[in-house]
Amino acid sequence: MAVVVSSNGNGPAFEAKMTVYVFVCVMIAAVGGLIFGYDIGISGGVTAMDDFLKKFFPSVWERKQHAHENNYCKYNNQYLQLFTSSLYLAALVGSFLASAVCSKLGRKPTMQFASVFFLIGVGLAAGAVNIVMLIIGRIMLGLGVGFGNQAVPLFLSEIAPAQLRGGLNIVFQLMVTIGILIANLVNYFTATVHPNGWRMALGGAGIPAVILLFGSLIICETPTSLIERNKNEEGKETLRKIRGVEDINEEYESIVHACEIASQVKDPYRKLLKPASRPPLIIGMLLQFFQQFSGINAIMFYAPVLFQTVGFKSDGALLSAVITGSINVLSTFVGIYLVDRTGRRFLLLQSSVHMLICQLVIGIVLAKDLGTTSTLGKAQAMVVVVFVCLYVMGFAWSWGPLGWLIPSETFPLETRSAGFAVAVSCNMLFTFVIAQAFLSMLCGMRSGIFFFFSAWIIVMGLFAVFFIPETKGVAIDDVRERVWKPHWFWKRYMLAEDDHQDVEKRTE
Secondary structure: OOEEEEOOOOOOOEEEEOOHHHHHHHHHHOHHHHHHHHHHHHHHHHOOOHHHHHHHOHHHHHHHOOOOOOOOOOOOOHHHHHHHHHHHHHHHHHHHHHHHHHHHOOHHHHHHHHHHHHHHHHHHHHOOOOHHHHHHHHHHHHHHHHHHHHHHHHHHHHHOOHHHHHHHHHHHHHHHHHHHHHHHHHHHHHOOOOOOHHHHHHHOOHHHHHHHHHHOOOOOOOHHHHHHOOOHHHHHHHHHHHHOOOOOHHHHHHHHHHHHHHHOOOOHHHHOOOHHHHHHHHHHHHHHHHHHHOOHHHHHHOHHHHHHHOOOOHHHHHHHHHHHHHHHHHHHHHHHHHOOOOOHHHHHHHHHHHHHHHHHHHHHHHHHHOOOOOOOOHHHHHHHHHHHHHHHHHHHOOHHHHHHHHHHHHOOHHHHHHHHHHHHHHHHHHHHHHHHHHHHHHHHHOOHHHHHHHHHHHHHHHHHHHHOOOOOOOOHHHHHHHHHOOOOOOHHHHHHHHHHHHHHHHHO
16 A cells, blocks of 8 residues: 655645555446446447448438448438437536535435436437437436536545545546447447347446446545535544544544535535636636547547548448557556646646647548548558547547546535536536537538647647646645645636635625
């Protein structure tokens, strides 16, 4: 067991061990990310299966059979896009419901609700006999995603020692990438199972949902959540258990103090509008926007479709998606290793340059060599696959995991659940927009879509340079003093809040 020291500003250090129990809790909770990743990856493969298209989207299947089909438009169908995107619209709503459940009942019950929603959604989607049943199933899965994505990153951030918080939190994103990879493998093997391979693929999400449901029975609630709900003694014992040391009084008092401040806030969403809440709120929202408009989900949702577009046959397209999924998983381990060593900002900046180059190369190759009805040569197709893989690498160790980590560690306790709910809902909103619009954008913009995403990568890189501060090694309840107040831009909001509080005290 590693002994780590969690710094709390200028105060005494918090001693902690990386215990086996914390590791088990992290791995079980992160299964919520596995389900999310599976749902991301499975939809693209299923929508490329002829049996699925013939049953639910016969017009798309007919268009696929044309000898001289338009490379960029053959999958352009709003209902087909709704199959993918409806999950994320439901997750947007689910994240706000989950915020209230997280605060009132705790992180652990919220994860249990998520697993129940997942199981209902899996049953409806895999057993669907018409498009209405299919979409309702995806909506139930979306509610599960909203609840899981709200509770799991908060749980991981609150249970982890400060010096290991980045790496442990990124386990959530690691499980997302593993879920995508598993989905790609399932798609590859079920594509040849006729006529119900698509049912097997959609039903596969039930396995991690069951693991999360029963696994959540053996994990603990976070000390912060227990103390927040006036279960102080239970919170203290849980803190001692997860830290693996006897002397937890300093950290316990720090959490109690944060909870006392939080208890004075009756409406956390109104508190989010106060000046001091704007830095984490703005950054949390924009991280979600940039994460989606980097183009990653356009690639991960529709990787099989994309590879078919550039000339791979159905099996080759699915196999190429498996390759990108494998790279996604391996690269996330790089992020886990580096995030608490090099810091958050370095990874964001390095990958912005990295992803920009990849998007530009892909766009140039397609613009130069892929016509409306022709196919790419073998060499050009391989270039596209290689740079898609390199692009996925850059995203997987930076903007992917950090889009979840940074919002989960920068909100103060009094607005943490509400603020993270806003971040999750923004992620789902922008994911919905991309999922619903990508096939139409691909049809209308053709290769220009990659230049569109390149422009946004430039913007997000500049935003990281000037506006995203470093939070490496800062205790989660000490971010205001050590991160926001010294920052060249965000400190004005802290000073405005302090001035407002001074005026209120003088008038009392």
